[in-house]
Amino acid sequence: MAKSNKPTGHKDTCSCVVCVKTDKNYVPVFKPCSVDGCEKNIHARGFCKSHYETKRVTGKFLDIKNFRTCSINGCNTIHFTGGYCLKHRERYGNRHKDFTVEESEKRLKEQNNSCKGCKKIFTDDRWVIDHDHACCPPRHSCLKCRRGLLHDSCNKALGSVNDDYDTLINLANYLREHYKNNPQFNKQQ
Numbered sequence: 001m002a003k004s005n006k007p008t009g010h011k012d013t014c015s016c017v018v019c020v021k022t023d024k025n026y027v028p029v030f031k032p033c034s035v036d037g038c039e040k041n042i043h044a045r046g047f048c049k050s051h052y053e054t055k056r057v058t059g060k061f062l063d064i065k066n067f068r069t070c071s072i073n074g075c076n077t078i079h080f081t082g083g084y085c086l087k088h089r090e091r092y093g094n095r096h097k098d099f100t101v102e103e104s105e106k107r108l109k110e111q112n113n114s115c116k117g118c119k120k121i122f123t124d125d126r127w128v129i130d131h132d133h134a135c136c137p138p139r140h141s142c143l144k145c146r147r148g149l150l151h152d153s154c155n156k157a158l159g160s161v162n163d164d165y166d167t168l169i170n171l172a173n174y175l176r177e178h179y180k181n182n183p184q185f186n187k188q189q
Helices: 017-022 049-058 086-092 101-110 152-160 165-181
Strands: 127-131 146-151
Antiparallel strands (some): 127 146
16 A cells, blocks of 8 residues: 555545645645535635635625625625725725715716826726815815825825925926936936
8 A cells, every 4th residue: 555645644635735735746626615506616624715714703604695786886796884895985985975976987087087196097997086184084085175086006106295296396306307317217208
């Protein structure tokens, strides 16, 4: 009888992380989750990652098929609270009072579906609401302080200099000087 390469106490059919790493001949095999109707591959104890984590945290399985989805048209993500998934709750939930889907569509149309900062087109649905922090606290906004829709990176750039106009001008001049003195890095002006 051939000696098994498995660690002590592990069966020949074991596919745990330790066995997979030590067995050079291991070929991954698709094993479906043991929850009826779930076709994901198993993660632990016979369950896919979602069902395993749900069971571990809540102590019971939740039937994913019976969850409500986000109330935004075209978004089929499971809703989190207030009828929105996490992404849309961030955008339309209580943090940004009176910012509705209609308002966002109006703003996107006014901005030609592009960032108000860098003027580049939004290639996906990943934009944020820029607002004046002197009016509302961070991560909240009202109708008075909203300035526009920006890429997340553009919004973070403004935040990192505390919306200071002079600092942004100095940074722009710094880059202009760098490109002028280093033609190999010259960017299209």
